[in-house]
Amino acid sequence: MIDERIKKFIKRxxxxxxxxxxxxxxxxxxxxxxxxxxxxxxxIVTSDTETRHGSHMVxxxxxxxxxxxxxxxxxxxxxxxxxxVAERGDDKARSCYIKRFPxxxxxPLSLWMLRPKMMKxxxxxxxFGKKLIWQSEE
Numbered sequence: 001m002i003d004e005r006i007k008k009f010i011k012r013x014x015x016x017x018x019x020x021x022x023x024x025x026x027x028x029x030x031x032x033x034x035x036x037x038x039x040x041x042x043x044i045v046t047s048d049t050e051t052r053h054g055s056h057m058v059x060x061x062x063x064x065x066x067x068x069x070x071x072x073x074x075x076x077x078x079x080x081x082x083x084x085v086a087e088r089g090d091d092k093a094r095s096c097y098i099k100r101f102p103x104x105x106x107x108p109l110s111l112w113m114l115r116p117k118m119m120k121x122x123x124x125x126x127x128f129g130k131k132l133i134w135q136s137e138e
Contacts, residue, residue, distance in 0.1 A: 002041065003132045006121045009080055010036045010067065014100070016043060018114075019064040020056035028052050034067075034114075035100035037093065043084065043114040044093045046104070054110070059087040063114060077124040084114040 015065050016034045018037040043065065043111040047054040057063060063086050068079040089097075089111025098105045121132045 001122075002119070002134045003008065004117055005123065005126075005131055006080070006134060007036075007038055009036075009078060009121055009123070010043075011053050013067045013069070015044070016065045016067045017082075018045065018053055020053045020060075021060055022052075022056055022128075023059050028056060033101060034127075035097040037096045037113075040092070040113075041116060042093065042096075043082070043116070044089060044097045045114065046089075046109045047112060048110045054112075057112060061086040067115060074128075075124050078122065080118050080119060080121045082114070083118045084116045086112050086114050109123050112129075 014033055019027060019029050019031055021092070030051070032047065033085055035044045037041070037044060049055055050112050063084050065082045065084060066079070066080060069076065071131065073076060091095055093113050094109060095110050097109065098112060117136045119134045123130050
């Protein structure tokens with residue numbers, strides 16, 4: 001069961017940093033708008049397979065991502081790190097993404113679903129360095 005505080009943090013944000021690697025292990029990061037499908041526990045992003053990170057996900061679906069609250073106040077630091085597997089989006093993913101970003105309905109969307117295997121939320125509002133960890137049972 002995913003801690004509700006993790007879900008609440010995910011819902012409050014809309015940009016993630018996606019880390020991918022090419023066939024030789026060279027890393028790359030991209031910032032992406034995301035929607036979150038809480039029923040299926042999926043981060044949904046759009047990216048053409050011709051982009052660097054899109055072509056990386058085709059070749060190697062293992063990705064990492066982070067979502068962070070930008071602050072200089074130590075007591076307010078919050079950040080989520082995720083290990084996930086990327087797969088092509090489906091109709092439910094499209095509906096979820098358009099619900100979050102209605103203007104995307106008129107654009108051609110090449111959707112990806114990022115399926116978390118592990119999520120770690122560091123939340124200093126709960127105490128310095130407090131971490132909430134979720135691990136997939138799959």
